[in-house]
Amino acid sequence: MNLDDELRSALKRQEPPAGFTDRVTARARVKPAERRSTWQGKLGRLFSLRTLEWATACAVATVLLVGAGGEYRRRQEGERAKAQVVFALRMAGSRLSFAQRMVLELSSGRTAVPAKKPSAGEERQ
Amino acid sequence: MKRILFVLSLALICSVARMDAQLKINLDNLASKAKEVVDLSLDSAMLQTAGQFLSAEKSNEAKAKALISGLKGVYVKSYQFDKEGQYTLDDLKPIREQLQVPGWSRILNVVDNREGAEIYLKAEEGKTAGIAILAWEARELTIVQIIGPINLDQLSELGGRFGIPPVVVPDVKKKLTK
Numbered sequence: 001m002n003l004d005d006e007l008r009s010a011l012k013r014q015e016p017p018a019g020f021t022d023r024v025t026a027r028a029r030v031k032p033a034e035r036r037s038t039w040q041g042k043l044g045r046l047f048s049l050r051t052l053e054w055a056t057a058c059a060v061a062t063v064l065l066v067g068a069g070g071e072y073r074r075r076q077e078g079e080r081a082k083a084q085v086v087f088a089l090r091m092a093g094s095r096l097s098f099a100q101r102m103v104l105e106l107s108s109g110r111t112a113v114p115a116k117k118p119s120a121g122e123e124r125q
Numbered sequence: 126m127k128r129i130l131f132v133l134s135l136a137l138i139c140s141v142a143r144m145d146a147q148l149k150i151n152l153d154n155l156a157s158k159a160k161e162v163v164d165l166s167l168d169s170a171m172l173q174t175a176g177q178f179l180s181a182e183k184s185n186e187a188k189a190k191a192l193i194s195g196l197k198g199v200y201v202k203s204y205q206f207d208k209e210g211q212y213t214l215d216d217l218k219p220i221r222e223q224l225q226v227p228g229w230s231r232i233l234n235v236v237d238n239r240e241g242a243e244i245y246l247k248a249e250e251g252k253t254a255g256i257a258i259l260a261w262e263a264r265e266l267t268i269v270q271i272i273g274p275i276n277l278d279q280l281s282e283l284g285g286r287f288g289i290p291p292v293v294v295p296d297v298k299k300k301l302t303k
Contacts, residue, residue, distance in 0.1 A: 077174060078174050078175065078177060078178040079178055081167070081171050081172075081174045081175035081178065082175045082178040082179055084165055084167055084171070084175070085167060085171075085172060085175040085179075085189065085193055085199065086189060087163075087165065087201075088165050088167060088199045088201045088269075089189055089192070089193075089199075089280075091163070091165075091201045091203060091267065091269055092199075092201070092256075092258060092269045092271060092280060093280060093281075095242065095258045095260040095267055095269055096244070096258065096277065096280060096281065098242060098260055098262075099233055099235060099242035099244055099258070099260060102235045102237055102240060102241070102242055103233070103235050105237070106235060106237055
């Protein structure tokens with residue numbers, strides 16, 4: 001038997017077993033719908049990820065979470081520092097104004113008009 | 126080994142010098158009697174952080190940002206009392222003593238009955254390197270210290286902003302350059 005005959009024999013058309021076409025058609029019709037609709041299918045696909053993919057996803061999520069947490073904390077500290085600085089400057093300014101008012105009062109003998117002082121409650125605003 | 130010792134002693138000298146710059150305010154005995162206590166200690170790192178969050182666009186914040194940019198510290202202690210006579214001016218004595226060292230000069234001392242204020246400036250090479258304000262009323266005692274290159278003009282520029290009453294500052298530059 002030469003090569004041509006061997007190929008012809010190997011590639012010879014063969015009839016499928018009985019009911020093969022029906023089974024394939026039925027499966028093609030039902031399976032995708034089932035896969036889309038059931039949560040088991042989704043979960044199954046999710047868990048079909050390999051370990052390395054899972055580790056990568058976890059690492060990325062951790063980095064993102066830590067970064068976001070750090071940025072949030074930094075922003076909070078910054079806003080707090082800003083509020084404290086503004087409050088401290090208000091205190092300094094109001095005491096300076098108080099001293100000036102006293103000087104003016106004593107030099108002119110006028111009645112005092114109390115200077116507005118920031119209260120501790122305002123610091124938290 | 127000598128180099129390590131030199132670096133260590135330099136660090137020690139620096140830390141002592143920095144401690145000296147900040148007033149030691151030990152008025153814990155008043156805190157228990159006070160209705161309200163404000164105790165703010167803002168070092169240069171904190172001021173730097175705050176500076177990053179102060180907008181350069183908004184006029185109010187831009188002034189404050191410029192003012193604190195070179196500062197090394199801002200310290201505020203304030204006590205408010207329910208009734209009069211909870212403190213005496215002797216309580217301020219240890220603080221005044223710290224301000225009676227070379228470099229510091231009192232530019233204002235005004236006393237009227239139960240109210241008063243003292244303003245001290247620290248000069249270094251003809252420039253203001255710090256301000257200390259002691260102010261008291263019948264039911265309130267406040268000590269403010271600002272360390273760093275600042276002058277009263279800068280502080281007065283904040284008058285009318287952040288709720289600070291407008292301030293007119295007398296010319297104190299002549300006094301400093303004497």
